[in-house]
Each structure stands twice: as structure tokens, then as C-alpha cells.
Amino acid sequence: MQTIAKALTIAGSDSGGGAGIQADLKTFHQLGVYGMSAITAITAQNTLGVAGVYPLPTEAVSHQMREVLRDLGADAAKTGMLFDAAIIKAVSEEIRTFGLKKLVVDPVMIAKGGAKLLLDEAIAALKTDLLPLAEVVTPNLPEAECMTGMEIRTPEEMREGARAIHALGARNVLMKGGHLEGDTVVDILFDGTNFYELAHERIQTRHTHGTGCTFSAALTAELAKNTPLVGAVEKANRFIFEAIKTAPQIGGGHGPTNHWAVVE
Numbered sequence: 001m002q003t004i005a006k007a008l009t010i011a012g013s014d015s016g017g018g019a020g021i022q023a024d025l026k027t028f029h030q031l032g033v034y035g036m037s038a039i040t041a042i043t044a045q046n047t048l049g050v051a052g053v054y055p056l057p058t059e060a061v062s063h064q065m066r067e068v069l070r071d072l073g074a075d076a077a078k079t080g081m082l083f084d085a086a087i088i089k090a091v092s093e094e095i096r097t098f099g100l101k102k103l104v105v106d107p108v109m110i111a112k113g114g115a116k117l118l119l120d121e122a123i124a125a126l127k128t129d130l131l132p133l134a135e136v137v138t139p140n141l142p143e144a145e146c147m148t149g150m151e152i153r154t155p156e157e158m159r160e161g162a163r164a165i166h167a168l169g170a171r172n173v174l175m176k177g178g179h180l181e182g183d184t185v186v187d188i189l190f191d192g193t194n195f196y197e198l199a200h201e202r203i204q205t206r207h208t209h210g211t212g213c214t215f216s217a218a219l220t221a222e223l224a225k226n227t228p229l230v231g232a233v234e235k236a237n238r239f240i241f242e243a244i245k246t247a248p249q250i251g252g253g254h255g256p257t258n259h260w261a262v263v264e
């Protein structure tokens, strides 16, 4: 019996189920990976927005990670919403202690409805403590702008932004292009030497809640299964495209994607 691949999500809870650890665990499961979680914050949230944010005590986050990693271990892990510098530092310490190498950092900062999921005072800790531990960091364009101070609105500016973020220590940078203008969505992977561009048509829909979480969870699941990085990014890209295209169309606002999406 082949040992099941295991992935750990270190992220916030989205009560609406479309983003956060809920999206991550559903995506891990759909891609055949055993999912585990260390919750960093609770949000009272639905498709209309985030009504409340309740960060957990730092020790509660560290303790969840230690209990999972000392017993079950993880073949790959991702970080999502981390909220403040203390949580970022505690999470970074446990990642170093347990030697987690296949780490996807999804630098969650602002929810689609505009709610702040990362305090401004935590940006520095994200860059100095967490990015150097990342196998790959997956910023959307506003997050990349925040981390670099650059304006990033075009594929060329995405490539320059990727270089700048790589210089902060992440081994690979996946710039997510959902916020680009126009009918084509381009994701750009930079490995420190080469750029890999994945372009596809923009799906005209409002149901894109949690697309970044779902994408990075799919990427994490593939890395947990030892898929090489470029192949893992390609699979995650296909998964999120199908998940958006077949979204369940629920909720009065930005609805969730389809975490039951099937891709080869």
C-alpha cells in the first residue's frame, strides 16, 4: 500500500467555506492528498464579505503545528491568512524546527470584499521571516505590489515584480494574474532563471471567492505528491480554471469555486 501524501494548511477559517482552510482541505482531498490544518484565525465570512476577524493566540497556532508535525508529519505545507507579525514569527519558527522544505506561501493580505487579513505591521515579518523559507510564493498583483512597492499591472511588470520578490529569498515566485485587465489571464512562474507563462481566457463570472487559496492548495497538494514544480503549477492552473468554470453559483456576492473540479 503506497503511503498517502499529506499536506498541512496553516491558514484562517472562512465560515463561508470558499476560502481559507476549508478551501484548502477540500482541494487537498479532491487531489488525493490527506489534509491537516493549523488554524490561525477565525473569520465570520460569507460571499458578501468578512464581517469579523478573530485571530487565535500565537501559542494556539504553534501548538496545532507541533501536534500535527510530531505525529503525522507533512510532505508539503502552505500558509494562507496569518494576520499579524507574532503569528508569522511563530509559524516560521515551527517550519524551521521541523525542516519543512516544500512550503507554499500564499501571502494573503486583503479579502475580495476589501477586509484586511494581514495587518500592515506584519508585512515586514512576512518578507524577512517567512519568504526565505518558501519553495514558492504565490502573490496576486496587489500583494506583489505591496511586497515590492512597484506598480504591477502588466505581464512585463509581473516579470519584474517576480525578480524583486525572488530577491527577497523565495526560491520560486508564481505571480497570479487574476487581477490583470483584459480577457486573458496570465500566471507567471519565475525560478530565479527562467520564466514560465500560463495564459488562459478570463472566465466572465463574479464567483471567484477563494481562487487564490484554491490555486495554492492545489499547488501544495501536487508538491506533496512529488510532482515537479512546473508540472505542479500547470496542474494547479488547470484545476482552478475548471473550478471557476464549474462554480456552484451560490451566495449573493462572490461565490466559491467548485472544489469537486476534475482535471487530468
Ligand SMILES: Nc1ncnc2c1ncn2[C@@H]1O[C@H](COP(=O)(O)OP(=O)(O)OP(=O)(O)O)[C@@H](O)[C@H]1O
Pocket (backbone or CB within 6 Å): 019, 110, 111, 112, 139, 140, 141, 176, 177, 178, 179, 185, 186, 187, 201, 202, 203, 204, 205, 208, 209, 210, 211, 212, 213, 214, 215, 237, 240, 241, 244
Ligand atoms: N475570471 C478568471 N478566469 C480564469 N482564471 C482566473 C480568473 N480569476 C482568477 N483566475 C485564476 O485563479 C488563480 C488565482 O488568481 P487570483 O489573482 O484570483 O488570486 P487571488 O486574488 O489571491 O484570489 P482570492 O483573493 O480570491 O483568493 C490564478 O491562477 C488566476 O489565473
Ligand SMILES: Cc1ncc(CO)c(N)n1
Pocket (backbone or CB within 6 Å): 011, 012, 013, 014, 019, 020, 021, 043, 045, 080, 081, 108, 110, 111, 112, 117, 209, 210, 211, 212, 213
Ligand atoms: C480565511 C480567509 N483566508 C483567505 C481569504 C482570501 O480569499 C479569505 N477570504 N478568507
